[in-house]
Amino acid sequence: MTLTRRSLALTAALLAGGLGLPAVSAVAQELKIGLSSEPSSADPHFHNLTPNNAVARHVFEPLIFMDEFQRLGFGLAQSWKVLDDLTWEFKLKANVKFHDGSPFTADDVIFTMNRVPNVPQSPAPKTSYVRGKTFEKVDDLTIRVKTAKPEPLMLNHLAQIEIMSAKAAANVTTQDLNAGKGTVGTGPYQFVEFVPGDRYVVKANAEHWGGKPRWERVTFRFLKSDPTRVAALLSGDVDIIENVPTADAARLSKDARVTVSSALSNRIIYLHMDRHREDSPFIKAKDGSAIKNPLNDLRVRKALSMALNRQAIVERIMENEAVSTGQLLPDTYAGTSKKIKIPAYDVDGARKLLTEAGLLPAGFKLTIHGPNGRYTNDTKIIEAVAQMFTRIGIETTVETLPPAVFFTRASTGGPNRTPEFSMILAGWSAGTGEPSDTLKALLGTFNPQAGTGAANRGRFSNAKMDELLAKALATVNDQQRNALLAEATEVAMEDVGIIPIFFPKNTWAAKKGLKVTARTDEYTLAMSVAR
């Protein structure tokens, strides 16, 4: 593989994405952005959460960037080489300066990688991205990474880690960083202030290696309530809002004062089915007596998937702010399958399968559980699914719970800390920008020691898929790995490990004259906003 050519292509893609290319005529101007969720800290390694990562990207930069489609490109690294299956070498960009004027070197990378697992009181550390990797300095602008086992996701992991200054951030705490002490990065914007509950402010870093950024000052306001966020845009309080409510998206796109842009998100909304019990607690015969768990029968799982009118859910409930699916990630991503079709809506076919499985005409009772308020329109979606299941003879009831309660019970609410429910609706986003994480966590055989099946709340298990996935995760070659991942996805979908429903869209609305490049990873970045 010629690395240089690939690198060039990646750089070009990245520049086209608008991450690195500055505006030619940068006029002094302020950009005000309304965010739907608030970062919990200005410390980039404290809480691995979308809003935290998104604001951190302005101030700090990782070695590897992800563009708006989560394709990989160069950040602070200038090139990489795979020396052998267990060793990677990275050349760093020269002449990059931190906001305090000190140069960026290999020492900062080593410092950062040592800091990541040692952030006190971190509710969601980024430790897993550096685990099993040893970082060594070769010279000031070269580092070498040794891994315990082949690590094909090296670049995806490094893309999650923002480089901090060894000098400015030595011995600073998360509280110091929130207050601006040591909040010094190499990014296009410099930290100004973080007022929890109110705003996060950055200003242009004129010395940025990519050129002077487009905006003089960027203020992120935290506007959690949906109608408030829309009103703030319409009244001119902010220039851009993220996460446009589905009910308003259609109306706003017709409004002459507003430009709407959207991208498919890397999040999948799906149904998980109980596969680890012979008598599932929320499945009963219509007279209330116990029956054998029908979800262990492939014909039943197929019938359920066929009973879903995904298009109706997308059109009526999501108001077209979503796209229906039959697999785990939109097929613009690497490692997805071109062969998987969206299961066709077929009530008669579904009834036929249930009859073959001996469940019709008797039918059975099922309760679907889900969170209320975790995902857009979650309760309405579950209600629609329940109606569709009822149509094929499964008397379905719905129970939604506050997210905090739901996830606890769905993960460990049953006896011996097993999942409690028979069927749940949940969502999953693929932060690494490829399907291996999703396959591993949602569909891999549950095994806490091996780290597989972490979110496998149905305890689905398929030996062939496990084998393909394990093989993929040990394959450093991109093409071979992606083919294996696609095959693993096909196996899991054929066995209906989960029932995929749709990918929601991430939607931004901007004042006329501004253009937001929509991103699949839900990050709202000032770098993606052009005039």
Next chain:
Amino acid sequence: MLAFIIRRFAQALFVVVAMVVIVFFGTNVVGDPVWMMVPGDATQEQVEEVRRAFGFDQPVYVQFFRFLADIAQGDFGRSYVHGGSAIRLILDRMPATLELAVVALIFAVIIGLPLGLFAGLKPDHPASRAIMAGSILGFSLPTFWVGLMLIMFFAVMLGWLPATGRGPVTTFLGIETSLHTLKGWQHIALPALNLALLKISLVIRLARSGTREASLQDYVKFARAKGLSPRRIVGVHILKNIMIPIVTVLGLEFGSLVAFSVVTETIFAWPGMGKLLLESIQRLDRPLVVAYVMVVVLLFVTINLIVDILYSALDPRVRLAGKSE
């Protein structure tokens, strides 16, 4: 007086302890905070690590004793989500909430009192009927709906006032406030009005019934017979007498303005502590919820105390020492 104050604070302490115990164990029953903290794609391994790091792998009573031991050392707990001291986080946001509540209270008095007085003095006037009908609306319309309508009308359609947020903050005599600038007042006008709406209606009703009752009293008749000007009769004699129930009720209501400004703060993106509480409950951030309860209980007790003292100033018959008990 001093004995009275000490006794009040002893009672407060008891309430605080009781509330902390209830909230501490209550939040534990609700769910597992780990699932609210880790990102959606966390592995089991990450979840277990976080669980250990925060001590959630210990039984609840062990966690509770640890919590008590920390309090004994002056540490009231750190927010799981934000990492900082929970009390500090709340106190940082308290000025914004207090400011909003105080302005709302002022709105309630300067709008509600004159309208109520008028309605009480001229009960059959058409304007009085309109005022009373309006006060029913003020009671019955949901705060979030009114808030959105205010935003739609004044911010989006007319563009007179900003829709969200707090104006620039300056420090005056050690108090952080946004009320020193015109911009600050523009920002606070809508949320304060929204928060005050219910209280305005309350004051109107209290003032009206008080006025109607007082204007039939002998001392008012006597003052009129003596030839005092109507302005003096209303402004001094009636007003002073109807103020007692109003001050009592507003005192109690101030506590609820502070504690329950959640809805208004969320709609107007006001950076106060009500919004913080709502988010903390959703994320099961136990230390923050516990700290919030402590702060609010203390606040309520303090307000009640101030009301009692004001009360004795307005009505000399009230004695705080409690000799008549």
